[in-house]
Amino acid sequence: MAAPIIRVGNTDKEVSKDLCQFVIDKATSSIQERGTFTVGVSGGSLVKYLCNGLPSSTTDWTKWRIFFCDERHVPYDNSECTYTLYKTGLVDKVGMPPENIFPINPDLSVEDAADDYEKKIRLVFPETDIPRFDLLLLGMGPDGHTCSLFPGHQLLEEKTRIIAPISDSPKPPPARVTMTYPIINNCSCAVFASCGEGKGDIVQRVLEGKEEVLLPAARVRPTNGDVIWYLDKGAASKLKNI
Numbered sequence: 001m002a003a004p005i006i007r008v009g010n011t012d013k014e015v016s017k018d019l020c021q022f023v024i025d026k027a028t029s030s031i032q033e034r035g036t037f038t039v040g041v042s043g044g045s046l047v048k049y050l051c052n053g054l055p056s057s058t059t060d061w062t063k064w065r066i067f068f069c070d071e072r073h074v075p076y077d078n079s080e081c082t083y084t085l086y087k088t089g090l091v092d093k094v095g096m097p098p099e100n101i102f103p104i105n106p107d108l109s110v111e112d113a114a115d116d117y118e119k120k121i122r123l124v125f126p127e128t129d130i131p132r133f134d135l136l137l138l139g140m141g142p143d144g145h146t147c148s149l150f151p152g153h154q155l156l157e158e159k160t161r162i163i164a165p166i167s168d169s170p171k172p173p174p175a176r177v178t179m180t181y182p183i184i185n186n187c188s189c190a191v192f193a194s195c196g197e198g199k200g201d202i203v204q205r206v207l208e209g210k211e212e213v214l215l216p217a218a219r220v221r222p223t224n225g226d227v228i229w230y231l232d233k234g235a236a237s238k239l240k241n242i
Helices: 012-034 045-053 082-094 110-124 197-208
Strands: 005-009 037-041 064-068 070-072 135-138 163-166 176-179 189-194 226-232
Touching: 005 012, 012 037, 012 045, 012 135, 012 189, 012 226, 037 045, 045 082, 045 135, 045 189, 064 082, 064 110, 070 082, 110 163, 110 176, 197 226
Parallel strands: 005 226, 037 064, 037 135, 135 189, 189 226
Antiparallel strands: 070 176, 163 176
16 A cells, blocks of 8 residues: 655646646556556546546547546536536547446436446446456545545445445535445555645645544555545645655
8 A cells, every 4th residue: 555646736737737647648558458448537626627638638538438436416417417527528529439438327316326336337347346447536625525435424434335325415415426445445546636725734634644533535545556646736735745
């Protein structure tokens, strides 16, 4: 379990550029090695970074398989739907086959949507107990949550399910589908991107804090992979060890 790698850019634009180049490099190596690139994406500011930077990049989009680290249980035409943001901002822009991005089914109950999403993932990762993604792109909230894994929530202790429903999210909307730590910490590489001085305190707590109960983002430590933090100077301003 390697220590987090921290990469600091001067501005959020520099962070976005460096992040997108890393994603493309990871895609290239994964496609060369295995013929596909499996990636999990998240909402929030990551949407802007990736949808602004990736469409102009050179890669074999037909080999990408895009899943969601978490998703709000809302219809596709709802402004809270992360899938639609990536569908219009990336998939449609680059001409990626639409079947290469895997949304949840919001027509099902949130419990059934989680079961259905696990089945979708397992179709891409046959004959494996815990799928191993090439890359998970994660965000972090001001409370230290990541995916839809919130401080103090029982899902932090989930040991068996790789995809779980949550119907009591403290952040609206309350119903979501999320990856859990068994699949998150089995990935080849997990990447966080966080910018702005407003994130400085929580970034410091996650990366350098000595808290007895680890914040959700601090629990992302792949057992056989890397965790990388892309920060701008503002988000890194409270770190003492860089």
